[in-house]
Amino acid sequence: MTGRALFFQRMFHYWRYQWKVFRTIIDWTVALYIVLPASAFVVYQYAEWLNGKGLLDGAAGVLGWDWLYVFSVLLLCTGFIHTFLLEADHVFLVHAKHLMQQLKRYALLYSMFLSFIKWGVLAVLLFPLWRQYGDCTFSAYSGMFCCLFGFHTAILAVHRQRKNSRQTFGNQTSGWLKVIVMMAGAFFMIRFAAEWYWLWPAGCILFICSVLVTWKEADSLSAFEEEVLEENKRKLSFAASVLMLSHDVQLPNVKNKGRSKPFFYPGSKHIFSKRSAYTAWKELFFKVLIRNGGYLRQLYLLTAAFTALILVLPLLLKPAALILCMLVSRYAASLLFDRITDKPVLSGIKRESDDYFRARNSALTLIQVICSAWCLIAAILSALYM
Template sequence: MTGRALFFQRMFHFWRYQWKVFQTVIDWTVALYIVLPAAAFAVYQYAEWLNGRGLLNGAAGVLGWGWLYVFSVLLLCTGFIHTFLLEADHVFLVHTKYLMKKLKRYALLYSMFLSLIKWGVLAVLLFPLWRQYGDCTFSAYFGIFCCLSGFHAAILAVHRQRKIRRQTFGNQAAGWLKAAVLLAGACFMIRFAAEWYWLWPAGCILFICSALLTWKEAESLSAFEEEVLEENRRKLSFTASVLMLSHDVQLPNVKKKGRSKPFLYPGSKHIFTKRSAYTAWKELFFKVLIRNGGYLRQLYLLTAAFTALILVLPLLLKPAALILFTLVSRYAASLLFDRITDKPVLSGIKKDSDDYFRARNSVLTFIQIIGSGWCLIAAVFSALYM
């Protein structure tokens, strides 16, 4: 078997697994009553948008191009460099390491190609809006997306280095700092570099350098276990996003054997000095929350989505979005609290006591205040400076 044949086989199995998950979630009732009407509405609105009418056209006239910057930053944080490695490769391909290297190289080209396709499709879809409301030249418009694709490739390379290296505070902080610098550079180039001849070279240089750096790292197999772990997480990401909406079911954590204690473990050891049934429920919730990345990710995505919405909305609609986030965040926190406390190990403990409901309300109020405070700060800054 050649490396190319192995790559296509792994890629086929990956997408077949995602398709089976999609078929499990989207049955004929969901497709008939939700998916098909939503798709028809989206196509109709896009056709109206091309003719200068519709909801999207009105929103573009009100918001302008400010929402494009926020959406681009959010899109820059997505994506993944596949390796398509399996844990069994360490046993069955130990004498044919060149196959694993070939597999990783083809997977790298595949990931970069997906990134280019994503930004190209976005550029084509937004072209009618730019033609009506844009104030830059045709070359500058496509130069913006060329620059964004280059920064996206660089961020993907940085995140890959951060994930396969040792999970120390210095390595993680350095990785996040590099990603923040790249995001700031992307925002600066898009916002202030109005001339197209600055955008095309910057995007091409970043893309080529990022691809060459990742290509060189594909020759190394020193971080095999970390790469397998990240590939398993990527394979189960769609399943996790579906199960995140369920109250009773959750995806098991993909953990590495011999994993060290979480970074926040010492801080969560003694949360409350005074012990009681009231503080015990709160301590249980916060300890599980700060040690489980999936739960934190749910709150983070919810807060990030409403923060972006508040930043781009007009001034009169910001209070409504803030009130909506206050209600939604409390509901999401209540689902998390019930999921954490509804465990088999706690089945013998009564949950109809006053201490349980007091702790539940206190936790929900705390999360609600923290999230609402953050969104309020975002609303104030966007009203003053945007």
């Protein structure tokens, strides 16, 4: 078996699994009454945009293009680089490391192709709005998305290095600083240099450098366990996004037994000095929350989405977005609290007691205040400077 044949086999199994998850969610009734009408509505609206009309055509003229910059910066942080490695490869392919290296290289090219398709689709979808409200040439418009694609691949390469490196504070801080600097550079170039025609070469140079860096790392198998763990999480990411609002159904927790303790582990040992049934439920919730990256990521994405929404909305609609953020953040925190405290891990403490509901309301209020305060700061800054 060659590395190319192994790659296509793994890719086929990956998408077959995602298709099975999709078929489980979308049955014929959902497809008939929701998916098909929604698809027809999207096609109809896009045709209206091409004709200079449509549902959001007037809103695009009022909002301008500031929302595109915020959305692009958020979109830079999405995506990942596949490896298609399995845990059994460490045993069965131990004497054929060249197959794993070829598999990772093909997976790298596949991931870059997916990133190119994503930014290409976004450019096509926004083309009617740009043609009517944009103030730059077509070369600058296409160069803008080429530059965003280059920054996106560079951020993916940095994230890959950060995850595969040792889990030390210096390595993690350095990786995040590189991401922040590249996001700031992308925002500057797109916001203030949209007319510069060197956006094309800048995007191409960033893409080539990121491919060379990740291509060189494909030869190394020192972070095999971390890559297998990340691949398992990516395989379950679509199913997790569907089941995150469910109280009863949960995905299996993908664990890495050799992973180091989180940064907040020492600080979470003594959250409460006084012990009671009330503080026990709160301590359980916050300890699990700060040690589980998946739960924190859900709250982070929710807050980031509302932050972006508040930044691009007009001044009169910002209060409504703040109120919606308060309601949704409390609801999302209630789902996490019920999921974490679902199992009877605290012996002798009843879940239906008054202490449980007091602890639940207190924890939800704290999460709600943090998310709302952040969005309020974003609303004030956007009202003053945008």
